[in-house]
Amino acid sequence: xxxxxxxxxxxxxxxxxxxxxxxxxxxxxxxxxxxxxxxxxxxxxxxxxxxxxxxxxxxxxxxxxxxxxxxxxxxxxxxxxxxxxxxxxxxxxxxxxxxxxxxxxxxxxxxxxxxxxxxxxxxxxxxxxxxxxxxxxxxxxxxxxxxxxxxxxxxxxxxxxxxxxxxxxxxxxxxxxxxxxxxxxxxxxxxxxxxxxxxxxxxxxxxxxxxxxxxxxxxxxxxxxxxxxxxxxxxxxxxxxxxx
Ligand code: F6R
Numbered sequence: 146x147x148x149x150x151x152x153x154x155x156x157x158x159x160x161x162x163x164x165x166x167x168x169x170x171x172x173x174x175x176x177x178x179x180x181x182x183x184x185x186x187x188x189x190x191x192x193x194x195x196x197x198x199x200x201x202x203x204x205x206x207x208x209x210x211x212x213x214x215x216x217x218x219x220x221x222x223x224x225x226x227x228x229x230x231x232x233x234x235x236x237x238x239x240x241x242x243x244x245x246x247x248x249x250x251x252x253x254x255x256x257x258x259x260x261x262x263x264x265x266x267x268x269x270x271x272x273x274x275x276x277x278x279x280x281x282x283x284x285x286x287x288x289x290x291x292x293x294x295x296x297x298x299x300x301x302x303x304x305x306x307x308x309x310x311x312x313x314x315x316x317x318x319x320x321x322x323x324x325x326x327x328x329x330x331x332x333x334x335x336x337x338x339x340x341x342x343x344x345x346x347x348x349x350x351x352x353x354x355x356x357x358x359x360x361x362x363x364x365x366x367x368x369x370x371x372x373x374x375x376x377x378x379x380x381x382x383x384x385x386x387x388x389x
Contacts, residue, residue: 148355148374152383156343159377160189163275163339166375168197170273170337175206177272180332181234182212182285183226184310186277186341188233195237204238210266212276212285213326214250216299224313225250248297248325255299259325263297266331274335278342281305282350282363286326289362295328329367337373340365342382351378352385 153159167190171177181187198204211226218225227247235245246265252258276284283289286300301323302310311317332338342351354365355376368374378386 146372146374148368148371148376150355150376150378150383150386152378152380155379156189157193159341159343159379160191160193162377163190163341163375164193164197166339167194167273167275168202171202171204171207174272175203176208177206178208178210178269180210180212180271180274180327180335181230182275182277183229183233184277186343187275190275190339190341191234191237194234198238204240205244207240207244208269209234209240209245210269210271211245211247212274212332213324214248215321216250216255216323216325217321218250220251224319250325255323255325259297259299262325262327263331266297266327266334271335273337273339274332276332276338276340276365276368278340278347278350278354278365279306280309280346280350282353282365284329284332284365284368286324287329287332287364289364291329291361291364293329293333293361293364293367296331297325297327300324300326329364333367333371337375338368338371340368340374340376341378342376343379345381345384347378347382348385351376351382355386 214226248262249258288303307320353363359366359369
């Protein structure tokens with residue numbers, strides 16, 4: 146199916162547009178299941194959702210599933226994705242932390258933790274999955290070359306992804322080397338996908354994902370095969386679509 150591509154003036158407007166669709170979903174289904182990404186891109190979506198909750202949206206019945214988590218950070222570490230989602234989504238929306246599911250990055254057996262997360266997800270169909278995209282076309286932590294058939298699994302991060310994420314840590318060497326991530330096959334099971342991207346530095350990845358060949362060398366290109374993909378971009382991230 147051809148994705149819907151929507152270009153908005155700035156990241157706040159992107160956040161508003163995506164939050165409006167998620168809010169409508171929750172209004173129609175109080176026990177909706179929402180898949181959530183971390184990093185910079187979904188921030189404006191969560192900010193806009195919090196505003197809607199302050200204005201009366203009831204999200205108390207929603208279940209939230211994280212895309213990924215670092216391996217090796219202790220529970221409660223300030224840079225863990227669990228902490229990030231509690232700080233930026235669950236607490237601002239006034240929700241119970243038990244509504245948030247995150248792969249167990251502190252598990253003694255990470256491969257077993259990946260299998261457990263996949264089987265939990267398999268029993269709970271995700272209604273909408275929010276995604277960002279990496280400059281190398283990754284989604285979740287599925288780096289180029291990840292088989293499209295992969296489900297939740299353990300990943301060694303590339304140095305480019307570790308470098309990109311170093312901005313969230315006090316020193317680059319603190320960025321973990323491994324993580325657990327939903328695989329492309331897990332992500333594709335979501336009923337709807339909301340991909341968000343901001344800034345010129347994402348333009349090439351967005352263009353490859355949406356206009357390039359569907360290839361494991363660009364993990365996000367698998368989204369071209371999704372039946373309900375909505376892409377919301379600021380003008381910078383859309384720049385290479387307009388000219389290409
Ligand atoms: C985060 C995730 C990653 C990010 C991507 C873009 O949960 O899964 O794929 O979405 O690295 O990161 P930002 O939004 O920080 O540019």
